[in-house]
Amino acid sequence: xxxxxxxxxxxxxxxxxxxxxxxxxxxxxxxxxxxxxxxxxxxxxxxxxxxxxxxxxxxxxxxxxxxxxxxxxxxxxxxxxxxxxxxxxxxxxxxxxxxxxxxxxxxxxxxxxxxxxxxxxxxxxxxxxxxxxxxxxxxxxxxxxxxxxxxxxxxxxxxxxxxxxxxxxxxxxxxxxxxxxxxxxxxxxxxxxxxxxxxxxxxxxxxxxxxxxxxxxxxxxxxxxxxxxxxxxxxxxxxxxxxxxxxxxxxxxxxxxxxxxxxxxxxxxxxxxxxxxxxxxxxxxxxxxxxxxxxxxxxxxxxxxxxxxxxxxxxxxxxxxxxxxxxxxxxxxxxxxxxxxxxxxxxxxxxxxxxxxxxxxxxxxxxxxxxxxxxxxxxxxxxxxxxxxxxxxxxxxxxxxxxxxxxxxxxxxxxxxxxxxxxxxxxxxxxxxxxxxxxxxxxxxxxxxxxxxxxxxxxxxxxxxxxxxxxxxxxx
Amino acid sequence: xxxxxxxxxxxxxxxxxxxxxxxxxxxxxxxxxxxxxxxxxxxxxxxxxxxxxxxxxxxxxxxxxxxxxxxxxxxxxxxxxxxxxxxxxxxxxxxxxxxxxxxxxxxxxxxxxxxxxxxxxxxxxxxxxxxxxxxxxxxxxxxxxxxxxxxxxxxxxxxxxxxxxxxxxxxxxxxxxxxxxxxxxxxxxxxxxxxxxxxxxxxxxxxxxxxxxxxxxxxxxxxxxxxxxxxxxxxxxxxxxxxxxxxxxxxxxxxxxxxxxxxxxxxxxxxxxxxxxxxxxxxxxxxxxxxxxxxxxxxxxxxxxxxxxxxxxxxxxxxxxxxxxxxxxxxxxxxxxxxxxxxxxxxxxxxxxxxxxxxxxxxxxxxxxxxxxxxxxxxxxxxxxxxxxxxxxxxxxxxxxxxxxxxxxxxxxxxxxxxxxxxxxxxxxxxxxxxxxxxxxxxxxxxxxxxxxxxxxxxxxxxxxxxxxxxxxxxx
Numbered sequence: 039x040x041x042x043x044x045x046x047x048x049x050x051x052x053x054x055x056x057x058x059x060x061x062x063x064x065x066x067x068x069x070x071x072x073x074x075x076x077x078x079x080x081x082x083x084x085x086x087x088x089x090x091x092x093x094x095x096x097x098x099x100x101x102x103x104x105x106x107x108x109x110x111x112x113x114x115x116x117x118x119x120x121x122x123x124x125x126x127x128x129x130x131x132x133x134x135x136x137x138x139x140x141x142x143x144x145x146x147x148x149x150x151x152x153x154x155x156x157x158x159x160x161x162x163x164x165x166x167x168x169x170x171x172x173x174x175x176x177x178x179x180x181x182x183x184x185x186x187x188x189x190x191x192x193x194x195x196x197x198x199x200x201x202x203x204x205x206x207x208x209x210x211x212x213x214x215x216x217x218x219x220x221x222x223x224x225x226x227x228x229x230x231x232x233x234x235x236x237x238x239x240x241x242x243x244x245x246x247x248x249x250x251x252x253x254x255x256x257x258x259x260x261x262x263x264x265x266x267x268x269x270x271x272x273x274x275x276x277x278x279x280x281x282x283x284x285x286x287x288x289x290x291x292x293x294x295x296x297x298x299x300x301x302x303x304x305x306x307x308x309x310x311x312x313x314x315x316x317x318x319x320x321x322x323x324x325x326x327x328x329x330x331x332x333x334x335x336x337x338x339x340x341x342x343x344x345x346x347x348x349x350x351x352x353x354x355x356x357x358x359x360x361x362x363x364x365x366x367x368x369x370x371x372x373x374x375x376x377x378x379x380x381x382x383x384x385x386x387x388x389x390x391x392x393x394x395x396x397x398x399x400x401x402x403x404x405x406x407x408x409x410x411x412x413x414x415x416x417x418x419x420x421x422x423x424x425x426x427x428x429x430x431x432x433x434x435x436x437x438x439x440x441x442x443x444x445x446x447x448x449x450x451x452x453x454x455x456x457x458x459x460x461x462x463x464x465x466x467x468x469x470x471x472x473x474x475x476x477x478x479x480x481x482x483x484x485x486x487x488x489x490x491x492x493x494x495x496x497x498x499x500x501x502x503x504x505x506x507x508x509x510x511x512x513x514x
Numbered sequence: 515x516x517x518x519x520x521x522x523x524x525x526x527x528x529x530x531x532x533x534x535x536x537x538x539x540x541x542x543x544x545x546x547x548x549x550x551x552x553x554x555x556x557x558x559x560x561x562x563x564x565x566x567x568x569x570x571x572x573x574x575x576x577x578x579x580x581x582x583x584x585x586x587x588x589x590x591x592x593x594x595x596x597x598x599x600x601x602x603x604x605x606x607x608x609x610x611x612x613x614x615x616x617x618x619x620x621x622x623x624x625x626x627x628x629x630x631x632x633x634x635x636x637x638x639x640x641x642x643x644x645x646x647x648x649x650x651x652x653x654x655x656x657x658x659x660x661x662x663x664x665x666x667x668x669x670x671x672x673x674x675x676x677x678x679x680x681x682x683x684x685x686x687x688x689x690x691x692x693x694x695x696x697x698x699x700x701x702x703x704x705x706x707x708x709x710x711x712x713x714x715x716x717x718x719x720x721x722x723x724x725x726x727x728x729x730x731x732x733x734x735x736x737x738x739x740x741x742x743x744x745x746x747x748x749x750x751x752x753x754x755x756x757x758x759x760x761x762x763x764x765x766x767x768x769x770x771x772x773x774x775x776x777x778x779x780x781x782x783x784x785x786x787x788x789x790x791x792x793x794x795x796x797x798x799x800x801x802x803x804x805x806x807x808x809x810x811x812x813x814x815x816x817x818x819x820x821x822x823x824x825x826x827x828x829x830x831x832x833x834x835x836x837x838x839x840x841x842x843x844x845x846x847x848x849x850x851x852x853x854x855x856x857x858x859x860x861x862x863x864x865x866x867x868x869x870x871x872x873x874x875x876x877x878x879x880x881x882x883x884x885x886x887x888x889x890x891x892x893x894x895x896x897x898x899x900x901x902x903x904x905x906x907x908x909x910x911x912x913x914x915x916x917x918x919x920x921x922x923x924x925x926x927x928x929x930x931x932x933x934x935x936x937x938x939x940x941x942x943x944x945x946x947x948x949x950x951x952x953x954x955x956x957x958x959x960x961x962x963x964x965x966x967x968x969x970x971x972x973x974x975x976x977x978x979x980x981x982x983x984x985x986x987x988x989x990x
Binding site for chain 2 (some may be wrong): 081191239324468
């Protein structure tokens with residue numbers, strides 16, 4: 039069922055800000071996750087709108103809410119869980135043109151940006167002042183700040199610097215009825231009123247559309263060294279990581295790649311390295327980085343590390359890290375007959391990290407499927423990929439069952455179904471098992487209160503009702 | 515007007531869990547803030563209840579909501595803004611008996627505690643494992659974790675370790691209707707669903723009553739040194755702090771005390787020190803603490819520091835810090851005829867710190883009153899105290915005007931009316947000037963949705979309507 043979006047031509051928008059063309063609608067109905075899973079593609083939006091200002095966003099939302107037309111915010115389309123892919127027809131609100139640096143206050147380590155700015159562009163903008171924006175995800179050079187805020191994204195450096203939420207001081211956002219609000223403070227701390235900023239971060243555009251963000255920045259570390267360790271067994275690697283984190287060594291990145299993933303990377307890149315579990319490391323410090331590296335080496339040696347290579351030279355670090363950097367491509371290209379099913383992540387308490395790694399491999403064996411895994415090990419994060427032949431229905435079903443078993447195991451270990459990619463469409467079934475009925479109903483109560491017409495990204499985060507009705511007022 | 519609380523005797527509570535005695539009711543109608551301001555004392559609760567379990571809390575809230583009886587959570591009573599002092603009659607819910615360590619997972623740097631546990635007891639509980647709970651406020655040895663969560667408290671070490679919200683991984687809480695919810699995750703990060711944890715932290719018991727908290731812990735630093743610097747002028751001291759923070763020196767505490775406060779401390783303690791602006795410092799590091807101290811000294815010398823004394827010896831550090839530690843007592847005891855008016859804080863972006871310090875002194879001169887100030891300078895925090903003769907009506911009014919002028923100046927500088935003590939009753943008038951009408955109405959919408967009968971701590975955070983009606987359904 040489509041929604042009548044003809045009212046868009048009556049709003050104060052330029053011709054190039056609205057499109058009803060098939061090509062534009064189709065390009066806004068997929069993300070990285072759905073591209074790997076044709077059967078999961080979203081609903082085609084009826085129109086795509088590119089707002090150029092907060093006023094544009096407010097005008098579109100107010101008019102859409104009046105007419106009960108759904109609005110799904112969109113930007114780079116790099117989500118893995120269908121977060122920005124419409125679940126219902128209506129408007130795809132593409133925020134990529136709102137990509138300005140609005141204000142920059144280097145003395146306060148603060149920058150105000152539009153939601154459409156690319157993450158690494160923020161990092162580059164402030165580099166000349168010795169500053170950086172540290173929580174960027176691995177896709178930081180193509181993903182937008184708005185998308186990162188929507189999913190509370192995080193990445194390799196989260197083990198040291200935290201997640202996106204930790205670096206957002208305040209937001210300007212537009213509610214479903216077109217009201218513009220400002221949240222947070224330019225002060226580094228406040229205990230004034232409810233923390234609307236952290237409520238909006240991670241809400242995937244279901245409560246409001248973020249039109250500007252005040253981000254905190256950090257100084258660049260004076261010392262950086264990086265490299266790679268190779269272990270005999272996956273158990274050794276996972277236990278070594280756990281001990282290193284428990285010892286609070288000053289790592290800024292600590293990434294695990296299992297033996298299967300290593301084999302795929304070695305094949306893809308022709309590295310000549312053993313097909314063995316690897317740990318990729320980066321150390322940041324202002325003083326004493328050598329002591330941190332020595333401590334890490336000693337811990338890794340207790341777990342029979344086979345090779346431990348660290349460098350301070352940029353080109354050498356790049357070479358040592360190559361297998362990790364190319365991992366997603368290596369997995370995707372490993373076997374032309376097998377596709378990765380639902381790329382995504384789970385995250386567990388660090389003490390359970392060795393167990394979730396072991397369990398993932400055990401479950402893959404049990405289901406007789408390949409499930410390479412890697413991830414931001416230092417915060418208990420695991421990216422697992424189930425490879426299946428998309429034309430083999432039985433195998434796809436088996437893959438789905440394996441995928442679910444891994445997520446359920448992570449939740450049973452006190453972890454989360456999604457550490458950094460949001461719930462979107464893909465992780466809805468785990469919302470209640472993870473949070474319990476009371477917390478989910480509390481979330482729904484907030485959604486209904488702030489967006490009673492269910493204009494904003496309907497059909498996301500919360501499972502739709504059995505009869506297909508939507509949250510709030512079912513209408514499509 | 516009182517509320518009928520006789521239903522409490524019908525609940526499954528022991529005799530010593532409920533009191534209607536005047537003495538108990540009176541002791542639950544004040545906090546540190548109201549004790550200094552008799553004219554601000556709250557309403558006497560009709561009954562005090564000491565729940566011993568989550569079930570007790572759920573039973574009281576469900577019954578109170580059914581009967582439209584207000585419930586004001588209470589604990590140590592160390593708030594400065596009347597946060598836990600009833601604004602309306604009803605029940606004072608005293609959580610101090612729910613003070614257990616429920617679970618402790620040192621391998622995950624996590625501890626689950628009841629809301630009534632004293633902050634420093636958490637710190638001591640985990641010390642044997644080399645762990646600590648770093649964001650404690652200065653009152654951490656008498657304040658409860660529940661109270662800190664209610665106000666999103668912070669303190670001297672926030673400049674390095676963040677505020678309470680940064681150390682709360684998850685909560686168990688009871689909604690107004692008695693529903694028990696769990697928020698957050700034991701994983702160190704999650705992007706699953708709305709961040710209810712950070713919505714409840716700082717909500718001052720107006721949305722739910724916290725019955726258990728999962729806190730993160732940190733390793734104790736290997737190197738600690740502390741001391742004191744004395745400056746010729748307040749400008750020098752404030753500018754030196756700004757430069758030190760901008761240079762990201764590794765301070766864990768950096769506290770400013772103005773010359774007037776120094777005079778009060780010197781008098782009170784008979785220190786023999788000059789009545790000059792002082793900066794109190796503590797450095798934490800695992801390596802290279804000497805380099806950090808040298809960098810700090812160089813920056814302070816650029817601002818003509820007169821004395822710079824740092825020690826690694828515990829007793830010496832204690833002595834150097836004495837004036838700062840006794841500051842509140844020194845101010846309170848300075849003149850028996852003058853009382854501090856509304857102790858509290860404002861917080862501004864760090865680049866505006868020198869200006870708010872200058873402005874506070876300028877305004878005090880303009881209003882011809884003494885306003886000693888000190889605070890957690892590293893995060894732009896200023897505790898200002900206006901001293902007035904409580905029997906001199908004109909002077910009290912002048913003091914109120916000065917107090918308001920300082921807060922308004924902080925907001926104009928992009929800061930917050932309350933960096934660490936919540937809004938409570940005392941800072942309500944600044945809520946809308948700080949956040950704007952749209953954000954405040956969004957907060958109210960959330961309050962109405964989660965607590966439609968306005969059971970929980972009514973009359974706090976949000977200014978009551980002109981006719982004295984309450985948020986939601988006026989009823990007392």
